[in-house]
Amino acid sequence: MVKKLVAAGLCAAVIMVSSAAMAADVVVTKRGKKYHQPTCALILKKETSTMDEKQAQAKGLTPCAKCFKVEEKESKKK
Numbered sequence: 124m125v126k127k128l129v130a131a132g133l134c135a136a137v138i139m140v141s142s143a144a145m146a147a148d149v150v151v152t153k154r155g156k157k158y159h160q161p162t163c164a165l166i167l168k169k170e171t172s173t174m175d176e177k178q179a180q181a182k183g184l185t186p187c188a189k190c191f192k193v194e195e196k197e198s199k200k201k
């Protein structure tokens with residue numbers, strides 16, 4: 124029983140680490156202090172550039188509350 128739980132936990136950890144290592148590209152606006160999902164509606168009409176999420180974080184940018192919140196909700200459902 125316990126072993127199974129540990130194995131499941133390890134699996135989840137591996138998945139989290141590998142998805143973090145993949146570092147999805149995020150979109151930043153020229154003057155914005157947030158970074159967005161490429162699909163975010165807030166950046167449609169703005170001048171943007173794409174970068175690594177880690178790069179964006181290194182610049183002190185924070186995730187957009189709109190597009191990243193939505194993603195969080197969806198992943199919790201699954």
Ligand SMILES: [Zn+2]
Nearest residue numbers: 159163187190
């Ligand atoms: Zn956004």
